[in-house]
Structure formats: structure tokens, C-alpha cells
Amino acid sequence: xxxxxxxxxxxxxKYMIGHQTxxxxxxxxxxxxxxxxxxxxxxxxxxxxxxxxxxxxxxxELWALRDVSFEVKRGDRLGVIGxxxxxxxxxxxxLGRITDPTRGRAAIRGRVASLLEVGTGFHPELTGRENIFLxxxxxxxxxxxxxxxxxxxxxFSEVERFLxxxxxxxxxxxxxxxAFAVAAHLEPEILVVxxxxxxxxxxxxxxxxxxxxDVAQGGRTVLFVSHDMGAINTLCEKAMLLNAGSIVASGATxxxxxxxxxxxxxxxxxxxxxxxxxxxHLIGVDVTQNGRSTNVxxxxxxxxxxxEYENVEVVPGSRLMVILRNQKGEVIFTTSDxxxxxxxxxxxxxxxxxxxxxxxxxxxxxxxxxxxxxxxxRNDRMICVVPDVLRADVVDPECDPYAETHRRDGVVAPILxxxxxxxxxxxxxxxxxxxxxxxNSMQRVQx
Numbered sequence: 001x002x003x004x005x006x007x008x009x010x011x012x013x014k015y016m017i018g019h020q021t022x023x024x025x026x027x028x029x030x031x032x033x034x035x036x037x038x039x040x041x042x043x044x045x046x047x048x049x050x051x052x053x054x055x056x057x058x059x060x061e062l063w064a065l066r067d068v069s070f071e072v073k074r075g076d077r078l079g080v081i082g083x084x085x086x087x088x089x090x091x092x093x094x095l096g097r098i099t100d101p102t103r104g105r106a107a108i109r110g111r112v113a114s115l116l117e118v119g120t121g122f123h124p125e126l127t128g129r130e131n132i133f134l135x136x137x138x139x140x141x142x143x144x145x146x147x148x149x150x151x152x153x154x155x156f157s158e159v160e161r162f163l164x165x166x167x168x169x170x171x172x173x174x175x176x177x178x179a180f181a182v183a184a185h186l187e188p189e190i191l192v193v194x195x196x197x198x199x200x201x202x203x204x205x206x207x208x209x210x211x212x213x214d215v216a217q218g219g220r221t222v223l224f225v226s227h228d229m230g231a232i233n234t235l236c237e238k239a240m241l242l243n244a245g246s247i248v249a250s251g252a253t254x255x256x257x258x259x260x261x262x263x264x265x266x267x268x269x270x271x272x273x274x275x276x277x278x279x280x281h282l283i284g285v286d287v288t289q290n291g292r293s294t295n296v297x298x299x300x301x302x303x304x305x306x307x308e309y310e311n312v313e314v315v316p317g318s319r320l321m322v323i324l325r326n327q328k329g330e331v332i333f334t335t336s337d338x339x340x341x342x343x344x345x346x347x348x349x350x351x352x353x354x355x356x357x358x359x360x361x362x363x364x365x366x367x368x369x370x371x372x373x374x375x376x377x378r379n380d381r382m383i384c385v386v387p388d389v390l391r392a393d394v395v396d397p398e399c400d401p402y403a404e405t406h407r408r409d410g411v412v413a414p415i416l417x418x419x420x421x422x423x424x425x426x427x428x429x430x431x432x433x434x435x436x437x438x439x440n441s442m443q444r445v446q447x
Contacts, residue, residue, distance in 0.1 A: 005190055005221050006072035006095065010104035013065040013090050013245075064090040066245045068104070072223070074189075077216045079236035079253055080225045081260050086242040088225045089194055095223065096192050110189025110221070111140055115179055124168035128159055128178055131167055135182045149185045156211070157181035158204075177204055184211045190221045209235060228366065229257050229395040257397050264296035270306075271390045273373075278384055279315045280375045283308040283352070285389050287371075295392045299364050299413075306356045307373055311348055315377060318348055320355055323372040325388075332369065332411045338378070362415035364394045 065087045072078055080088050093099045094106055096114030122131045132153055136146035154160050157177040159170070167175065183191060193212065209231055216222045216235065226232055232239060232253060239256035241248045241263070249259050270286035270293055286293055289303040297303050305322055321336040337355055369392050374385035 003073050004071050005074045005109045006070075006223075007107040008071070008095075008104065009069050009106075011065050011068040011091070011094060011101045011106060012063060012103035013087075013094065013099070014102040015062045015064060017060045017062050064245050065094075065101070068242075068245070068247055070240060070247065070250065072221060074110075074221060075216070075219045076238060077222045077224070077236045079232040079239040079256075080223060080242065081227075081229075081232060081239055081256065082242035082248075083264060085244075087245040088242055090245075091242070092192050092194055092223065092225060095190075108190065112190045112192060113139055113183035113186065113188035114192040115176075115183045115194065122167050122175065122179060125166055127164045127166055128170070129163045131178070132182055135179075136186050139186050139188060141186050146186065149187075153178075153181045153185045156185065156207070173204075180208055180211075184208075184215055188220065190223070191215055192223045194225045195227060227393060227395070229261075229397045230366065233257060233397060254397070261296055261298055261395070261397065264294055270308075273386055273389060279313050280309060280311050280318060280383050282373055282375075282384060282386055282389075283310060285371065285373055285386075287390060287392050295390070297364070297369075297392050297394045299366065299394050299396045300361055300398060302358055302361045304356050304358045305371060306354055308352070308354045309375070310352045311350045314348065314350060315383065317377045317380070318375060318383060319378055321374045321376065322357060323374065325370045325372070326365070326411060327368040327370075330411050332364070363412055365411070365413040366394050366396050368393055 068087075068091065080091065082088055090099070092114065094101050095108065096112055097108075098114065123134060126134060132150065133143070133146055136143075136149075154163065157174075157180075159174050159178050162170065162174065167178075170178070180193075183193075191212065212222055212224065213235055222235070224232065224236060236253050238251065239253040240250040241256050241260050243263065248263065249256055270284050272284050273282040285308070286306045287295060287297065287303060288306065289297055289301060294303075307320060307322070309320070319336045319338045321334060323334045324332040326332055335357055337357075370388040371390050371392075372385065372387045373389050375383040377383065
């Protein structure tokens, strides 16, 4: 038996993108003529040799994957990371046999369970109970094997009340819980999971990560796509970084995560703001960390928001503001250039400027943040506002998602310094003061 359960060689996946090259509305005559024209083109293509092609300005090639080759050993836990559009989901769809590659081959040895999109492999008209048996059959399980795991699946998914309800009545979160429970409990040799777990609530995400860890420790293979670098670091021993459909790097997880954060910084450009006419108009907004523009922020390090703007005229009392919100829409904090009175904004003169504000390290929670930039006159009126002008992802590469401290309650998660001093080591005078205070407190309680 081969030690490799996945061997990919030169994988490539091409999609054809259609572009509208004529007016949306046309006459019946135009449609008939166009149909015959396309039929003629098809016949002409069939008659020509394979080395020739007819160019079509309305279609464009997009290679989602290019020459991807790698091997995964039995029992490996491989994290697949990269920016949106890097080709991660396309790769998992090929490995899950959901789509075929345009080029190359992928040899897969073992039963694969894939959880890539909400509802994948489920039938909306069937009940939850029926879908469990359907998915088990798709995975090659016998009816008796599925029955032996049925109670565990139902308990894990927490959808017992709705087992005999058609799946189309389920919320997306309920569908994810049931789909993951089926995929993880029917004992596949290879478990492939995409970012779809983000649909579930935090409690379920934590439970799912724990289950994937148990699956991996049981000797089965796990491929995991996530933007949660803490989860990738903890669950996966190896990682593979994709960019523009190609493998950029692979190796030890922490090294690849560090490379991803560094690369993400180098690929980001400042946001240009649509022109706002008035006394003050915004020009652009940028997020920088370690001196580079980025939209992936390491929460363990400070970062800076820079705002470029033009003062068309002097407005006494005007101030520049940043309102930071999380993905739930909750305000994390608001700051303005009136916070620091060492440089009074009341004396703002005309001209073009860049104002910066630095957010300290170890403050924000993991997740997406959205910045609204505005200018107003305090206690009077709004000058301009650009809601959600930029979005960034906050990651904590050192965080353990299984620890109780991973995602704490609250809109921020400051890492604060605590000190503990044994009472016995206090100086005598200090100790007597504490003893006196304690004695007085006790006396008040007794009275």
C-alpha cells in the first residue's frame, strides 16, 4: 500500500468567461441571425484542424489553477491558504471529484468526504434523516454502517428536532452542522473541508475544529482551507500557499503562515476614494503594517491607518474620524484627530494632507474589520462620510483555537499584562497596611 493518499501532477483548471459585446436588448431578427451565425461558427470549428481556433472577443480564458503538483501522505494534516481567488476551492473541488481538471491528474487513494459549500451533496426535498443515509451511500457506506453512526451524527449536528423536516427548510447554519457531522462521523480516509465552517456559530466552529483534530489524530488525512491562521497553525502540521492558481510555497505550517502574511502585505494597494465635493474631500485610505500596505493584519503587531485628504477651505472646529466596525456591524471604537490635542485640528489650514493613526498591538480580535472615514464639525454638522471605505482581515498567527482564551467575549480582545506578588514577600510596612485594611473590612461586615 502506498504511503501517499493524494498525488497531484500538473493540475490545471481553465474556465471560460463570457463578456457581453452587444446591447442587452435586441430584436427577434437579430436573435435569429445571431443563432445561425453561432451555428455556422460551430460547424466551421468542427471542420478545422485542432491546431486552429476561431477567436471570440466575447470569451476570455481564466486559469484558476496552473501546473499544481504535490503529494500528501496518509495521516497528514495539510492546510491550504491564500488570498481570495488564489485557487484553493477549485483545488479542493478537483480532489473531491466534484469537477475535473483541464490538465494533469490527481491520484486519490481512499474514501473522500468533502464539505465545500453549504448543501453540497444534499437534496433539498429530502429530510435530514434521508440525507444522512443518502450521503453515507455516496461515501460508499453500507446501511448498517450508517445506522451505527446515526445517533452520533444527530447529537453532533444538534438538529434532532428537525430530522424529518425537508432540508430546504433548514437555515444555512443547520445545513452546515448536519453536513459536517455526516462527513466527519462516517469515517472517510480523507476529509476535505473548505471555509464553509465560517457559516456556523463560534461554538459549533470550535466543536468542529476539535472533531477534525480527533479525525487527524486517528490516522486519517485532513485537507483544510481557512483564513483563520490560528486554526491552521493548531490543526495542520504542514501548509501549502497558493497565489494566482500556483503553489508559491509549502512546508512547516508556521513558516508558510508567516510567508502568507508577508506576501499579502506586498500585494495590497491603497484604496482610492470617489471624489467628494465640499470644504474637505477624501482622496485615499491605506492600511500599513511593518511599513507596507496590507489588508491582512497581524493582531500581535501595531498597524496604521493613513488618510489622504484635501482641505478646500478653513473650517474651524473640523475633525477627521475613523469608525471601526466588525463583521457583525458592531462599533469596535471611534477615533478622531481631536484625540491628541498636541496638534489641534482647529487650526487646520487649506491644502493636501495625510493624517495617520496607529492602532496598538494585541488589541483587536480575529475577523474582518471595516473602516468608515468621515469629517465633521464637532456638535454641529457632518462634512463628508465614506462608509466601509476599506476592509481588512485581522489574524493571530500565535493563537490556539482550542484554548478557552481563543475568541473571548467582547468587541476587542486585548492581551494585557498581569502581575502576581505573594503577600509574604511584601515589605513589613506594606503588609501591615494590607492587614489593617482587611481587619477593618471584616469588622464592617460583622457590624
